[in-house]
Amino acid sequence: MSGQPVFELDDITVGYGGVSAVRGLSASVREGEILALLGPNGAGKTTTMLAAVGALPLISGSVQALGQPIDSAVEKNARRGVTLVPDSRGVFHRLSVADNLRLAKRKGGTDLGVVYEYFPKLKTMRTRKCGNLSGGEQQMLAMAKALLAGPKVLLIDELSLGLSPIAVQELLPRLRSIADDQRMAVILVEQHIDLALGIADSAVVLHHGRVALSAPAAELRGRRDMVEAAYFGRTVDVA
């Protein structure tokens, strides 16, 4: 993959009430690339994502999106094309699928027809109330909503939270095709290590807020030993 990074975390330290939860993290993604952000519970993945979209102030370091520093206003970053799909999914339960999608559509964003091509199931259930959808269907809807805003950088915090392995196996490869088609840079927080490495271009494993491993995903596929060592906090060098 060539080209300049469209999104860069440069030596960021970030936390809560002046206490750091993530220290000295650097990572970047280019157009059409997927970065998998991995690590055990409490490692700092969500903290990183919040800092990446401007929702948490940095203690030090910088975040650059599309050649400019990230703003402290999340909405402003979203208008510039940096969108977070939160782990709480962010769908309106009392509204129908179609109404949820209509509200998410932004000028210049992906066409609804294209989004329905990525997620044909949503078209068939467009009149259904979102509160009655399954977890996997709600996740599809959350991703579809994010696409309608036309992101250039999409950050996804645990797409697979609470989903069956089959649903995850269906959703993650779809995300790969969307990133390829739309030339969208993606940072994906994921607990399904093998599936995430299967679709990612690069991976970072955090442990206690520090980078324990950072490598091209291709070098980590089939190297569960290395990834697990990083999960346990052993700093791993990819030779």
Ligand SMILES: Nc1ncnc2c1ncn2[C@@H]1O[C@H](COP(=O)(O)OP(=O)(O)OP(=O)(O)O)[C@@H](O)[C@H]1O
């Ligand atoms: N609002 C908060 N105030 C204080 N500390 C927090 C807050 N949110 C998270 N933390 C702490 O920051 C650290 C990193 O948390 P974070 O949620 O980023 O981890 P995570 O890797 O996303 O974990 P998980 O996989 O469990 O979601 C943890 O020690 C957590 O307890």
